Amino acid sequence: MSINTRPLGRTGLEVTEIGFGAWGIGADMWKGARDDESLAALRRFVELGGNFVDTAMGYGNGHSERLVGEVAREHPQVIVATKVSPKNGRWPAPPEATAMDAFPGEWVLRCTEASLERLGLPAIHVQQFHVWNDSWLGEGDWQDAVTQLKRDGKIRHFGISINDHQPDNAVRAVEAGAVETVQVIYNVFDQSPQDRLLDACLANGVGVIVRVALDEGSLTGNITPDTAFPEGDWRHGYFGGKRKEELQPRLRAIEQALGITTEGLPEKALRFVLSHPAVSTVIVGMRSLRNVERNAAIGDGRGLPPGQVEKLRAHRWDRNWYEPARD
Numbered sequence: 001m002s003i004n005t006r007p008l009g010r011t012g013l014e015v016t017e018i019g020f021g022a023w024g025i026g027a028d029m030w031k032g033a034r035d036d037e038s039l040a041a042l043r044r045f046v047e048l049g050g051n052f053v054d055t056a057m058g059y060g061n062g063h064s065e066r067l068v069g070e071v072a073r074e075h076p077q078v079i080v081a082t083k084v085s086p087k088n089g090r091w092p093a094p095p096e097a098t099a100m101d102a103f104p105g106e107w108v109l110r111c112t113e114a115s116l117e118r119l120g121l122p123a124i125h126v127q128q129f130h131v132w133n134d135s136w137l138g139e140g141d142w143q144d145a146v147t148q149l150k151r152d153g154k155i156r157h158f159g160i161s162i163n164d165h166q167p168d169n170a171v172r173a174v175e176a177g178a179v180e181t182v183q184v185i186y187n188v189f190d191q192s193p194q195d196r197l198l199d200a201c202l203a204n205g206v207g208v209i210v211r212v213a214l215d216e217g218s219l220t221g222n223i224t225p226d227t228a229f230p231e232g233d234w235r236h237g238y239f240g241g242k243r244k245e246e247l248q249p250r251l252r253a254i255e256q257a258l259g260i261t262t263e264g265l266p267e268k269a270l271r272f273v274l275s276h277p278a279v280s281t282v283i284v285g286m287r288s289l290r291n292v293e294r295n296a297a298i299g300d301g302r303g304l305p306p307g308q309v310e311k312l313r314a315h316r317w318d319r320n321w322y323e324p325a326r327d
């Protein structure tokens, strides 16, 4: 079995349409991951042809990078993207933060060395900033650090992970040629990247790594009003207040529009994202063999029929559940 590949912008890398999102296996904010299961899921992903894995120094304080590195060292075809956390610890980047607050050059160099150490790899394929403000273009000394890391062969490519639900806050970076990849939230609910960002990426040859295509689990259909998350799991906040209840009619409306049952939701949600020509890969958070196998099967090069994409456009739902619920 194999998974269809697409070019990652102009990096020269060919990445599988379905990528592996390795936040959950860091096992700090997502509770319940066990390392033996996480490693088995990662290895199964690679066995099924998957070649793109997204991690970050911040996932489990380096734990996710260690697990990803273990599997990447066994399989040299695996392409690893990781991220530098902002030095000021602010997620997402507040508008008033400067480039020197978040990504001073010496911090970028130091964090990259530490990630290389944890990954146990000679180079990082794609190093990303974990947050971004377009005002940082031409500010600070981060660009010198990126140039130095590339020159020293420690990173091959550089990109940014865009602040939650702020796709327009990277259009200038894309147009200025400052980044080779962007990572952005794009799903049936948050369709805002279609407004400007995705076209800008296509026009400028910038690779698009889609995150949160399942809206942190909403679009799997598995989150019901009765869903209980493990103690300490960050999703208590994301699905706090009346949000689990608010979600249900939205999901039923999608099912009705497409003539599917709840079972069919994750597949449609992933194919929706892959139907956009700007998208290089969708990194799905998956910690079980079952989810890896189901998602890998979707990477067959077929998006959704255009009629279904059109229907799903009507289900856009602009909101920010990373902000605390009011009630």
Ligand SMILES: NC(=O)c1ccc[n+]([C@@H]2O[C@H](COP(=O)([O-])OP(=O)(O)OC[C@H]3O[C@@H](n4cnc5c(N)ncnc54)[C@H](OP(=O)(O)O)[C@@H]3O)[C@@H](O)[C@H]2O)c1
Binding pocket: 020, 021, 022, 023, 024, 054, 055, 130, 161, 162, 183, 210, 211, 212, 213, 214, 215, 216, 217, 220, 222, 266, 283, 284, 285, 286, 287, 288, 291, 294, 295
């Ligand atoms: N700021 C940033 O840069 C940032 C922020 C968020 C995420 N990310 C990256 O993007 C990746 C993806 O986002 P995410 O993991 O937060 O959310 P996601 O991919 O939208 O959703 C993950 C959830 O969907 C479940 N799932 C996956 N496939 C499924 C299937 N076929 N059927 C049913 N359930 C399924 C997972 O279950 P299990 O976990 O139980 O398998 C998990 O609960 C992350 O892992 C991370 O690499 C980056």
